[in-house]
Amino acid sequence: MDDLDKSILTILQRDFPLERNPFDVVGRKLGVSGEEVHLRVVRMKEEGIIRRIGGIFDREALDWSGTLCAARVPEDRLDDFVSAVNALPGVTHNYRRNHEYNVWFTLLAPSREEIDSILDSIRRKTGVDDIIDMRAVRTFKINAAFDL
Amino acid sequence: MGENTEKLTEIEKRVAAVIETDVGDSADPFRKIAKRAGVDESTVLDIIRSFKERGVLRRFGAVIRHRRAGLTDNAMVVWAVPEEAIEHAGRLLAGRPEVTHCYERTPPFLGIYNLFTMVHGRSGSLKDIVAGLSSELDVQEFLVLESLEEFKKESMRYFDT
Numbered sequence: 001m002d003d004l005d006k007s008i009l010t011i012l013q014r015d016f017p018l019e020r021n022p023f024d025v026v027g028r029k030l031g032v033s034g035e036e037v038h039l040r041v042v043r044m045k046e047e048g049i050i051r052r053i054g055g056i057f058d059r060e061a062l063d064w065s066g067t068l069c070a071a072r073v074p075e076d077r078l079d080d081f082v083s084a085v086n087a088l089p090g091v092t093h094n095y096r097r098n099h100e101y102n103v104w105f106t107l108l109a110p111s112r113e114e115i116d117s118i119l120d121s122i123r124r125k126t127g128v129d130d131i132i133d134m135r136a137v138r139t140f141k142i143n144a145a146f147d148l
Numbered sequence: 149m150g151e152n153t154e155k156l157t158e159i160e161k162r163v164a165a166v167i168e169t170d171v172g173d174s175a176d177p178f179r180k181i182a183k184r185a186g187v188d189e190s191t192v193l194d195i196i197r198s199f200k201e202r203g204v205l206r207r208f209g210a211v212i213r214h215r216r217a218g219l220t221d222n223a224m225v226v227w228a229v230p231e232e233a234i235e236h237a238g239r240l241l242a243g244r245p246e247v248t249h250c251y252e253r254t255p256p257f258l259g260i261y262n263l264f265t266m267v268h269g270r271s272g273s274l275k276d277i278v279a280g281l282s283s284e285l286d287v288q289e290f291l292v293l294e295s296l297e298e299f300k301k302e303s304m305r306y307f308d309t
Contacts, residue, residue, distance in 0.1 A: 001217065009212060016209030018193050023175055038175045041210075045173045051211045052170035053177060055196070057306055061203045064306065068253060068264065086300045089308070094300035097224070097293040101257075104224070104293070108304055134253035134264075140238035141250040145207065146214050146268065 001049065004030065006148040008040055009049070013145040016053075059108060060139075065115050066108045070101040072130040078103070081126045088118060107133070156204075159187055163195045165307035167208065211303065214268055221274040225281075226261035228289035234263060237285050241265055246277050261291060 001009075007030055017025035023041065024034030044050045059066050073081045085091055085105055094105035109115045115133070123129055156164060162185040171177050182189040199205035214222065229237045234252055241250045241263070249266040256262035269277050278292060
């Protein structure tokens with residue numbers, strides 16, 4: 001990635017032009033053609049630097065509930081547990097982490113009651129009882145736009 | 149569906165269902181969205197602007213894979229902060245570009261770690277970043293939870309019916 005790539009990504013993350021030809025607008029800001037910007041976007045998408053282009057909705061504005069879960073999963077149950085958790089549409093992030101609570105995932109659902117019932121069913125299905133869920137009570141920052 | 153999801157109009161939900169996916173890399177993304185949602189392009193642009201104004205959309209744009217973009221040193225860092233210091237600590241952490249997410253959570257992890265952050269840095273920089281934050285916050289009790297393996301990472305589909 002060169003400096004122009006980084007400038008393009010910064011604009012496309014934070015200030016994507018809501019115009020019919022957005023890359024022309026970005027090009028004008030950066031002193032290059034819209035075609036140049038578009039070619040680089042296509043390349044960065046191919047390289048996997050850009051995961052997707054689209055909207056990020058606000059969970060709270062949509063009045064959905066969310067939580068972060070940490071589970072203590074024995075190694076011999078890990079594959080089954082991960083498959084069961086990953087199969088849930090409300091799970092968007094799931095990682096193995098360096099702690100005895102070794103599996104950490106986020107879970108979203110339309111209501112708190114549904115989160116509780118999804119977690120109960122995961123416990124029953126996998127035999128993994130030790131899952132703690134930690135609700136956000138205050139949000140200080142959500143910003144998945146990166147300074148490059 | 150959460151209550152407010154129902155407050156979107158049918159046309160808004162159709163546009164929402166398209167833009168919560170990957171709209172692709174064409175030179176005219178809003179025309180492509182319009183086609184998929186079955187509305188015209190200016191309606192798509194109006195709806196996205198309105199979503200942003202109403203706070204329904206946090207943002208519209210590129211979502212990057214930070215590791216491939218050079219930010220390879222990342223961790224969840226959880227801090228044990230006294231209740232009366234949470235507001236100050238949360239604001240301080242939120243002000244840092246290396247901190248992309250910061251929440252107070254309950255119950256606290258292991259009974260004490262109540263402030264949760266995602267911290268991102270270039271290769272080899274995380275340790276110093278976290279040490280710096282610790283001394284500034286005057287919080288010595290924290291855990292650096294590194295991701296050893298990614299099992300799933302996706303964007304949420306709220307409108308997938």
